[in-house]
């Protein structure tokens with residue numbers, strides 16, 4: 001996974017009012033994918049030990065990282081990235097699941113979401129290597145763009161395998177893997193009989209049931225501020241995945257122009273529009289994560305068309321001359337109305 005450069009757009013309000021009866025909230029946490037994970041629950045089924053649960057969740061995350069990290073040279077993805085032949089390369093069912101979702105979303109978003117965008121992420125200085133002194137030239141962009149394109153990636157499900165039709169194609173699952181990890185942890189909890197939980201990996205979330213005081217989980221969305229952390233809005237949520245993508249934390253400014261870590265795979269350049277952040281709700285956090293990134297690429301106009309056509313629950317914060325404007329998709333409004 002790519003390093004998490006301090007982007008933590010969403011967090012939850014868990015403080016119980018002092019007058020309420022004391023109900024324990026169990027909090028487990030740890031580190032994964034260059035960021036942190038946490039789980040909040042208020043009751044554990046009989047026979048489930050919290051210390052054991054924490055280590056089981058951690059090992060689940062460690063195995064996902066061993067499959068999908070681009071920082072681990074021996075991960076499944078890193079080994080596939082080094083292969084230049086067009087031969088089938090056997091992969092795990094977990095990686096196949098993430099890639100299948102990613103390819104589906106590439107089609108749905110006309111290539112705005114593309115897990116082969118890594119060479120451009122690297123070129124623009126958001127990858128593992130240091131950013132160059134100069135901005136990339138048109139020639140350099142064209143050279144890396146030639147290696148990019150989800151159409152050059154083929155997935156086979158049984159037995160699970162991948163192949164590339166462009167020898168230099170590489171995969172980077174940074175925009176979807178955190179959401180996938182959230183889903184796995186949530187499924188693990190459900191299998192153990194836990195039905196009220198909040199699971200979070202690097203700011204992406206999945207929520208079920210309620211808090212320990214019987215009220216809904218409450219989610220705070222940050223204002224798109226570069227230096228400060230202020231709450232834009234808080235809303236109650238239940239039974240959903242939630243992911244946010246933004247361009248106000250992981251970026252640099254060169255010649256007065258902002259360059260953010262979200263790359264438009266069509267132009268080969270960082271996005272340049274007024275969309276500051278996108279939050280998506282979806283039962284699957286992996287899908288919410290990928291869609292949030294895709295909508296950041298599409299921008300506010302094309303993004304609104306897609307969310308309305310596909311009934312995606314999305315919340316946009318749009319930079320204006322003064323402050324920010326908000327767009328809430330009909331599906332997002334419906335979700336809020338149902339919880340309230």
Ligand code: ADP
Nearest residue numbers: 007112113114115121174175245261262263293
């Ligand atoms: P974050 O990782 O900060 O939560 P995202 O989920 O939006 O944010 O993922 C951003 C990362 O995804 C980038 O750092 C880059 O590695 C990768 N990426 C950038 N542009 C795209 C794109 N168009 N499609 C898929 N992945 C992308």
Ligand code: MG
Nearest residue numbers: 175289290293
């Ligand atoms: Mg994402």
